[in-house]
Amino acid sequence: MTMDCSLRLIHNSPLSTTAFLPKKVRLFTVKCSSSQGFSSVGLAERPWKVADARLVLEDGSIWRAKSFGASGTQVGEVVFNTSLTGYQEILTDPSYAGQFVLMTNPHIGNTGVNFDDEESVQCFLAGLVIRSLSISTSNWRCAETLSDYLAARNIMGIYDVDTRAITRRLRDDGSLIGVLSTEELKSDEELLEISRTWDIVGIDLISGVSCKTPYEWVDRTGSEWDFNFSARSKENLHVVAYDFGIKHNILRRLASYGCKITVVPSTWPASDTLKMKPDGVLFSNGPGDPSAVPYAVDTVREIIGKIPVFGICMGHQLLGQALGGKTFKMKFGHHGGNHPVRNIRNGSVEISAQNHNYAVDPASLPSGVEVTHVNLNDGSCAGLAFSQLKLMSLQYHPEASPGPHDSDPVFGEFIQLMKQEKVKA
Numbered sequence: 001m002t003m004d005c006s007l008r009l010i011h012n013s014p015l016s017t018t019a020f021l022p023k024k025v026r027l028f029t030v031k032c033s034s035s036q037g038f039s040s041v042g043l044a045e046r047p048w049k050v051a052d053a054r055l056v057l058e059d060g061s062i063w064r065a066k067s068f069g070a071s072g073t074q075v076g077e078v079v080f081n082t083s084l085t086g087y088q089e090i091l092t093d094p095s096y097a098g099q100f101v102l103m104t105n106p107h108i109g110n111t112g113v114n115f116d117d118e119e120s121v122q123c124f125l126a127g128l129v130i131r132s133l134s135i136s137t138s139n140w141r142c143a144e145t146l147s148d149y150l151a152a153r154n155i156m157g158i159y160d161v162d163t164r165a166i167t168r169r170l171r172d173d174g175s176l177i178g179v180l181s182t183e184e185l186k187s188d189e190e191l192l193e194i195s196r197t198w199d200i201v202g203i204d205l206i207s208g209v210s211c212k213t214p215y216e217w218v219d220r221t222g223s224e225w226d227f228n229f230s231a232r233s234k235e236n237l238h239v240v241a242y243d244f245g246i247k248h249n250i251l252r253r254l255a256s257y258g259c260k261i262t263v264v265p266s267t268w269p270a271s272d273t274l275k276m277k278p279d280g281v282l283f284s285n286g287p288g289d290p291s292a293v294p295y296a297v298d299t300v301r302e303i304i305g306k307i308p309v310f311g312i313c314m315g316h317q318l319l320g321q322a323l324g325g326k327t328f329k330m331k332f333g334h335h336g337g338n339h340p341v342r343n344i345r346n347g348s349v350e351i352s353a354q355n356h357n358y359a360v361d362p363a364s365l366p367s368g369v370e371v372t373h374v375n376l377n378d379g380s381c382a383g384l385a386f387s388q389l390k391l392m393s394l395q396y397h398p399e400a401s402p403g404p405h406d407s408d409p410v411f412g413e414f415i416q417l418m419k420q421e422k423v424k425a
């Protein structure tokens, strides 16, 4: 792969619209405010706000944009997400820690944010990159504008940047490290240097997002939103859920299927989990490189074979490693709500929600491990099972949030696995 590493400027927004106005035109400012009356950082001056931020990518390209949310300088890996909706769930998915999420849907912010759709207690991502920031919000659940929400959480965002061109670059060259800055005093070269000396590979990002002490999860999917009532268990099965950066909807879906859940930190010893005698263990999603967390692989290895286990995304990758397999970094990963996956066991195709940059190499797995799901876009491994060891896993997100609900029945399969073992005991 050849990469042009020269430093070049890309003028993707006009420097000043006033430069092109005929002399007699009177200037005026359109006041754009949200329907809730919240002020939005930078929005009052639109559309005359000029570029006040730069995204410098490690390939030397510089993208001028307008800032919203927090200001400052931030480094991260740029990934593109193809979901049409659900930016709030994406912002609060802890698996995006260390990454800038670029939304390919050009219009973001139109539904504002609410405090029910958060997938974790915090925004862990490095920043948000969008084409167009909605100048108003219109949704009955809206409590705040996206700008105010990000500013309060110290997360940087940029808009009026050519997200399609950046996406094409990421698709051609693979994931790129970028630096986002609103600081004029920092030179382009300085920002480029930061992007070229920082790396996301080999870093344990889980320890920064996991809970610190165990807690009981009680909340289930609210009755007005709940679905898929068939195959629900009447039994109260106890699940220990390892929090590698767990999304709340995994816990809500397990609770809706009748599970009592104890969430434990990523470093929680396997021996303590086994002492709790749960009916099953869930290994959650989580950010970063799965080979940078050998302690988590050891924990998974100590538990498998003893109790039914279910791994989701990072949990799936850790299971793959615990079985002796290898994970590798993909060119630009899968991030979106429209990934077709074939369920090999029943031949059906599920449209799935995905968010991962790493994958398990199925050729590296020992015999006996079954590949149960395949991503139809690139043939990568999307699910595993090993019935002898009572384990199952998915590389993608059956809890959706955001995304389609096609894969929700897999929670029922985990319930069945736990019930079968309970009967045998």
Ligand SMILES: NC(=O)CC[C@H](N)C(=O)O
Residues within 6 Å of the ligand: 095, 284, 285, 286, 287, 288, 289, 290, 312, 313, 314, 315, 355, 356, 357, 358, 359
């Ligand atoms: N959602 C996740 O669990 C992500 C898994 C892992 N961090 C990856 O990027 O592949």
